[in-house]
Amino acid sequence: MRLRLTLWFVVGVALLAVAGVAVTYTLLARQLQADLDDELSQQLGLFGRAVSSADGSEALVVLTRAYLEGEGADNLRRNGVILALQTTDGSVVASVGGVALERLPEAAGLLATGERVLTTVDTPVGPYRLAGTSVLVEDTRIASVEVGASLSGLHSTLRRVLILVTGGAIAGTLAVGYGSWVLVGRALDPVRRITRTASAISREDLSRRIGYSGSDDEIGELAATMDAMLDRLQTAFEAQESFITDVSHELRTPLTIAKGHLQVLDREHLFDPEAVRREHRLVLEEIDRMNRLVGDLLTLARATRVDFLRKEPVDLDALLKMLADQGPHLGDRVWLLDELPGGTARVDQDRLIQVFLNLMHNAVAHTGSGDVIALGGRWAGPGQTTAVVRDSATAPRQAELWVRDEGSGMTADVRARLFDRFYRGPERSGAASTGSSGSGGHGAPTDPPETSAATARAEDAAIDQHLGLGLAIVVALVRAHDGHVEVESALGTGSRFTVTLPA
Numbered sequence: 001m002r003l004r005l006t007l008w009f010v011v012g013v014a015l016l017a018v019a020g021v022a023v024t025y026t027l028l029a030r031q032l033q034a035d036l037d038d039e040l041s042q043q044l045g046l047f048g049r050a051v052s053s054a055d056g057s058e059a060l061v062v063l064t065r066a067y068l069e070g071e072g073a074d075n076l077r078r079n080g081v082i083l084a085l086q087t088t089d090g091s092v093v094a095s096v097g098g099v100a101l102e103r104l105p106e107a108a109g110l111l112a113t114g115e116r117v118l119t120t121v122d123t124p125v126g127p128y129r130l131a132g133t134s135v136l137v138e139d140t141r142i143a144s145v146e147v148g149a150s151l152s153g154l155h156s157t158l159r160r161v162l163i164l165v166t167g168g169a170i171a172g173t174l175a176v177g178y179g180s181w182v183l184v185g186r187a188l189d190p191v192r193r194i195t196r197t198a199s200a201i202s203r204e205d206l207s208r209r210i211g212y213s214g215s216d217d218e219i220g221e222l223a224a225t226m227d228a229m230l231d232r233l234q235t236a237f238e239a240q241e242s243f244i245t246d247v248s249h250e251l252r253t254p255l256t257i258a259k260g261h262l263q264v265l266d267r268e269h270l271f272d273p274e275a276v277r278r279e280h281r282l283v284l285e286e287i288d289r290m291n292r293l294v295g296d297l298l299t300l301a302r303a304t305r306v307d308f309l310r311k312e313p314v315d316l317d318a319l320l321k322m323l324a325d326q327g328p329h330l331g332d333r334v335w336l337l338d339e340l341p342g343g344t345a346r347v348d349q350d351r352l353i354q355v356f357l358n359l360m361h362n363a364v365a366h367t368g369s370g371d372v373i374a375l376g377g378r379w380a381g382p383g384q385t386t387a388v389v390r391d392s393a394t395a396p397r398q399a400e401l402w403v404r405d406e407g408s409g410m411t412a413d414v415r416a417r418l419f420d421r422f423y424r425g426p427e428r429s430g431a432a433s434t435g436s437s438g439s440g441g442h443g444a445p446t447d448p449p450e451t452s453a454a455t456a457r458a459e460d461a462a463i464d465q466h467l468g469l470g471l472a473i474v475v476a477l478v479r480a481h482d483g484h485v486e487v488e489s490a491l492g493t494g495s496r497f498t499v500t501l502p503a
Contacts, residue, residue: 002184009180010173017169024165025158032154033129037118040131043081043147047072051135057087057142060135064093080149085135086111087143099123101146106130111144120151127151190214190223197226206234239301246297246421254286254293261286296469300421303476309348316341316399319349320375323356327373330357331364338376338404345399345501351477358470359403359497366495367407377401379503397503398483404496410489418487421472474499 050067054060064085068076073095076083082097084107092102101107110117110132117132132146190212197210209230212223261279268275302308317340327335356375363373380400410418474497478485482502489495 005184006180010177013173013176040147083147085145098125190219254290258283258286303480311346313344314349332369334372336374338374341377363405367405372406399501402498406494409491419471419475
């Protein structure tokens with residue numbers, strides 16, 4: 001491509017150069033010839049004024065000789081012009097020059113017809129430009145006069161100009177060709193790098209990038225798009241590998257348990273109906289656990305897809321009130337609302353409810369009976385997390401929604417791994433007595449007497465926490481909303497999870 005583009009540039013410039021040389025040569029030739037014609041016309045005019053007093057052929061010849069022997073001769077010689085006069089009675093007077101104008105056919109024709117002459121003639125010493133007219137006395141043609149100048153000087157000038165212009169055009173074409181080769185090479189360098197990077201990328205190594213650092217033009221945009229595409233590919237492959245690894249690791253345990261229970265039944269010779277029902281129930285529980293695990297892992301894997309969320313305007317106050325009303329079903333805690341943000345945000349309501357139910361279950365798992373768990377929200381500007389800007393002149397830019405508790409808190413080591421998949425945190429003693437299971441430090445509520453969609457989601461969140469996927473799902477869903485999650489916690493002071501969402 002580099003060679004083809006360079007050749008196109010060179011051919012285009014060469015054609016323009018040829019056209020420019022041709023136009024320049026033609027215009028210059030016409031201009032020089034026009035100047036020469038003007039000079040010949042001026043010489044005829046000067047001669048006419050010098051002999052204007054002649055009243056016949058004899059007087060005309062005398063005045064012509066006087067003109068050629070006086071100032072007229074210097075004027076003609078200085079301008080490279082020769083002059084010849086022929087009378088109708090056969091007299092000829094001419095200046096000294098390289099050619100005898102009176103012997104040219106055009107001079108004879110002028111004398112015979114009296115028609116004005118302005119033409120180029122070929123002579124033994126080269127081409128001449130000839131101008132002639134009749135001499136009249138009282139409307140009677142008594143003679144003809146011709147002036148001529150050699151075209152050798154004009155042609156020599158044109159040749160020199162042609163050589164200079166052609167040389168300049170050739171040099172310019174070569175310079176454009178070299179410059180095009182260099183510039184096209186630099187412009188196509190990112191394309192070559194894209195090609196090399198794409199050819200070097202494999203499933204085993206998706207970390208290579210183009211790393212373009214040139215100007216922000218079409219090539220730069222292409223390189224940036226390719227790097228962004230490679231980022232998405234790497235993320236997709238990593239999510240796929242993580243999904244496969246997690247599934248293979250986490251499904252092994254329930255499969256082994258289910259297989260063990262079935263083998264227990266195989267060893268029985270006399271089946272106890274109660275024992276069969278118990279083993280059947282345990283196997284179903286493990287199958288349900290596997291089904292839930294696969295669903296959660298698929299949720300994590302799909303969270304990066306652009307069509308994952310179904311966003312709609314959601315009233316944040318109504319959402320927080322609804323979640324607070326569900327709190328007593330999750331655990332025997334003091335459920336409060338700190339403050340309400342007001343307004344709406346464009347989010348996927350079901351996914352956002354899933355986020356907060358997971359955070360609420362996490363809070364239940366790390367608090368005791370009668371401890372406070374509070375929800376709240378506010379609007380904050382860019383980089384502002386401590387003050388409400390809902391009523392300021394600056395339009396709100398992000399919504400901050402939180403879940404805080406006054407429970408046991410956590411150490412820095414726990415916070416560092418808190419959002420990892422399958423991380424369940426340290427065991428918490430006494431959780432069962434407070435209305436939550438102590439499995440892995442993440443609570444599961446006791447079943448409420450009534451059943452609703454929100455209650456079903458709460459039960460799903462409890463299983464998420466038990467599997468160690470609850471907070472990982474929280475991060476994935478919030479990131480899908482282009483938001484982020486922050487946690488503030490210390491041992492003995494409780495924890496506060498803040499979800500920041502764009503307005």
